[in-house]
Amino acid sequence: MPQPWEIDNFLEIKNGRLHVNGVDAVELTREHGTPLFVYSEPRLRHNIERLKKAAERIDRPLKLCYAAKAMSTMGILRAVKDADCDIEVNSGGELWKALEAGFTGGQIIFNGTSKEVWEIEMAVENEIYAIQVDSLFELSLIEQTAEGLGKTANVSLRLVPEIKSNTHSGLQTALLTSKFGMMPDEAFDAFRKYKNSPHLNMAGIHLHIGSQNPDPAAYTEAFRMLFDSMMRINAEAGVKLSHVNLGGGFPVNYLRHDAAASQFPTEQREMFSADFEPADAIGNAWTEVKNFAADCNTEHLLDNLTILLEPGRSIIADAGICLTTVRNAKRRPVFNSALRTPHSAFDDWLLTDAGFNILLSMETYKWYYHLISAERAAEEHNTPYKLAGPLCDGGDVYFDHEGSGRLPDHRLLPENVEPGEILALLNCGAYSLAQAMQYNGRFLPPVMLVKENKSAEMIRRRESLEDLVQNDLA
Numbered sequence: 123m124p125q126p127w128e129i130d131n132f133l134e135i136k137n138g139r140l141h142v143n144g145v146d147a148v149e150l151t152r153e154h155g156t157p158l159f160v161y162s163e164p165r166l167r168h169n170i171e172r173l174k175k176a177a178e179r180i181d182r183p184l185k186l187c188y189a190a191k192a193m194s195t196m197g198i199l200r201a202v203k204d205a206d207c208d209i210e211v212n213s214g215g216e217l218w219k220a221l222e223a224g225f226t227g228g229q230i231i232f233n234g235t236s237k238e239v240w241e242i243e244m245a246v247e248n249e250i251y252a253i254q255v256d257s258l259f260e261l262s263l264i265e266q267t268a269e270g271l272g273k274t275a276n277v278s279l280r281l282v283p284e285i286k287s288n289t290h291s292g293l294q295t296a297l298l299t300s301k302f303g304m305m306p307d308e309a310f311d312a313f314r315k316y317k318n319s320p321h322l323n324m325a326g327i328h329l330h331i332g333s334q335n336p337d338p339a340a341y342t343e344a345f346r347m348l349f350d351s352m353m354r355i356n357a358e359a360g361v362k363l364s365h366v367n368l369g370g371g372f373p374v375n376y377l378r379h380d381a382a383a384s385q386f387p388t389e390q391r392e393m394f395s396a397d398f399e400p401a402d403a404i405g406n407a408w409t410e411v412k413n414f415a416a417d418c419n420t421e422h423l424l425d426n427l428t429i430l431l432e433p434g435r436s437i438i439a440d441a442g443i444c445l446t447t448v449r450n451a452k453r454r455p456v457f458n459s460a461l462r463t464p465h466s467a468f469d470d471w472l473l474t475d476a477g478f479n480i481l482l483s484m485e486t487y488k489w490y491y492h493l494i495s496a497e498r499a500a501e502e503h504n505t506p507y508k509l510a511g512p513l514c515d516g517g518d519v520y521f522d523h524e525g526s527g528r529l530p531d532h533r534l535l536p537e538n539v540e541p542g543e544i545l546a547l548l549n550c551g552a553y554s555l556a557q558a559m560q561y562n563g564r565f566l567p568p569v570m571l572v573k574e575n576k577s578a579e580m581i582r583r584r585e586s587l588e589d590l591v592q593n594d595l596a
């Protein structure tokens with residue numbers, strides 16, 4: 123019987139052990155230690171192909187831009203480029219990395235709320251596809267900067283669509299109270315004011331409704347909002363846009379294993395187990411907008427329109443796992459606060475070498491990553507443990523320590539787990555190493571990329587003691 127988390131030809135159990143595209147995960151840890159991130163290039167390609175299916179549902183070009191913020195180790199960026207996918211960056215640093223990885227300007231879009239002049243200059247000089255503009259102030263700064271360079275900047279204005287989705291509050295980006303973008307009225311004024319600027323190509327409009335969106339209908343609402351704006355921009359400023367960008371946010375099913383799902387409150391469960399085909403969501407949004415345009419006699423606004431998407435999580439999250447070793451174990455009586463006496467039962471604690479320094483969302487958003495024993499993957503996982511990372515921080519745990527019910531109370535593993543056993547956290551390829559830090563003097567871990575031909579290449583080395591002080595000047 124396969125485990126519910128197994129995925130054919132990708133994440134499988136062989137000889138009782140976890141394998142990634144045929145490569146033994148435990149063997150990798152014997153060679154390279156833990157914590158260790160292992161990514162699958164075939165899975166990354168599969169996820170990109172899945173998203174590209176949206177192109178079949180719209181009779182217009184689709185430009186798919188991987189959101190580099192999700193994971194931007196150079197080997198991953200190169201794998202994304204080799205899979206014929208364009209890229210979204212969020213800073214001059216990510217822009218530089220994208221160019222170093224071989225993306226051309228025409229393949230790059232640039233988001234961000236606080237762009238500096240040097241970043242704008244780099245974007246304009248490299249003639250990127252679009253700088254996504256966060257405010258009217260920024261738009262005038264981009265115009266001045268492009269003028270200084272004697273160039274024209276391609277821009278797309280980021281709108282506040284006021285769309286709420288049922289994701290984590292920290293992942294909402296499209297509300298009036300969110301920090302991103304400009305009000306539609308400001309954008310209409312901007313199109314009127316700058317449409318003839320020789321230094322701005324006012325090419326498109328953009329929104330992003332947030333990450334891990336459980337509701338596919340949000341994309342229809344978003345596209346309708348953008349199309350309403352396109353009609354107004356055309357009517358009031360006489361500008362016909364060449365692209366619209368519907369953002370990213372397609373969900374990953376973090377609960378592909380029924381046992382854990384029942385332990386979550388409904389709202390959390392719906393968010394973590396969200397699962398729909400991006401192509402269906404975009405296809406439905408397109409049909410709705412096309413019909414609406416026909417009703418309004420504005421179909422010409424859709425001619426030659428390119429649709430952009432900028433997904434991160436849905437490309438990279440389930441392509442990456444984190445392998446960790448149990449470094450310590452202890453048993454502690456369960457404290458019964460009602461009686462204020464120790465309860466008779468005990469909790470078995472396992473302390474690993476993977477903490478929130480490399481999986482920050484576990485602390486900031488109480489994110490859930492399914493956990494298995496990589497060594498005993500086929501055994502029943504029904505023994506409860508309290509799992510925690512290595513950091514000197516009481517919040518560095520893999521369970522609900524706040525009594526908020528947002529995570530399970532215990533994690534389930536085979537019986538008799540002891541120090542030395544290799545565990546695997548699944549689906550943790552997105553927003554993990556990308557947000558990692560050296561807190562507590564911990565080295566950032568290495569990254570292996572497993573290829574189609576079952577070879578595993580190290581694409582990032584493990585840090586050393588010297589890396590901990592390399593930037594210190596005194």
Ligand SMILES: Cc1ncc(COP(=O)(O)O)c(C=O)c1O
Binds near residue numbers: 436
């Ligand atoms: C503007 C923008 N685009 C794209 C993304 C990628 O979102 P996701 O990784 O959920 O697809 C984000 C992430 O928050 C974002 O802020």
